[in-house]
Amino acid sequence: MQITNVRAHHIRIPYDAGGASFRQGASAITALETVILEVSTDAGLTGWGDAFAYVCPRTTCTAIEEMIAPQARGIEVPDAAGIPAVMDQIQRNLHLFGRYGITMFAISGLDIALWDLAAKIEGAPLNRLIGTPRRTKIPAYASLLRIGTPERIADECEVALRHGYGAIKLHETTTPAVFAARAAIGDRTPLMVDLNCPLDGASAIAFAKDCSAAHPLFLEEPVWPPEDFATLAEVRAKGGLDIAAGENACTVHQFRQMMSAGAVSHAQPSVIKVGGITEFLKIAALADEMGIHIVPHSPYFGPGFLATLHLMSLRDDGLIEVFYLKRAACLWRGRIYADASGSIEVPEGPGLGYEPDQDVMERYRVA
């Protein structure tokens, strides 16, 4: 079976997050920009993946069309055992365009689609193709967008708990925000705090100490720049809190540097950024060797979210991240919402388990 084409679809689904906001630097993000990668074959089977895009969907689409499609068109569809070699060759072919960032995001999309295809060829769900599933549903945490004022943070935390979520993550950078959330959710609900890389080492250590009475499960990305693993390790050692990072790291090689530096207690590979399922599996194996938790980055709702469910079903523990917002439409016919116990079912169909809803794709298609 040969790959006949690789196509990028830009799908833009609006969302409502109430008073919360979502920004990337100067850009307000008002819709979920998803770049879906479709791999077609001469046997009529289709594989789906996605590549991280947020504020640059056209750039990501171009990377897929210009860099990825020529690498994949015409090759034999690999089976599970053959995917790592195919992806290694493509990483080699494209290394001069950068090992981190858009190139690797586009590579991630192809990798996910190849795994989807390999599992479909076997007629198996992705998790059974890879290993032995340990869980049929994955507990989710509500990943709140940036809110700001302590009163509204408390309100939003209470609403998320009422919807069934058993754990909360904030995207806030002040101690009143952290203590407001803790007061709202009580002592026993896990609380995580994501800073998105603003601080120098000394400020991050001070922030960790100031937050310690609210006992966060971890502080996420407290330090700028994200690849300064030595400073992150210092914050972890002197701040007294567990540290999570990894959404800005790609490939097992950078994760090895991060873990070896002692920078993290919780590693956060993002399947649509890190190099796909192939790299995620290497990182998970390394984390297990080193006694580090895996808590993946997954604030998105395309094929990569389904892949993350499968990957986490192979582990005994670990939460899945769900961006806390109301989407105008779901690509998976409403099947990836958290249930009353705050968990999400792992799909059981072949491959990633669900096919994208073509009506939703057409209605919200940009390109």
Ligand SMILES: [Mg+2]
């Ligand atoms: Mg984060």
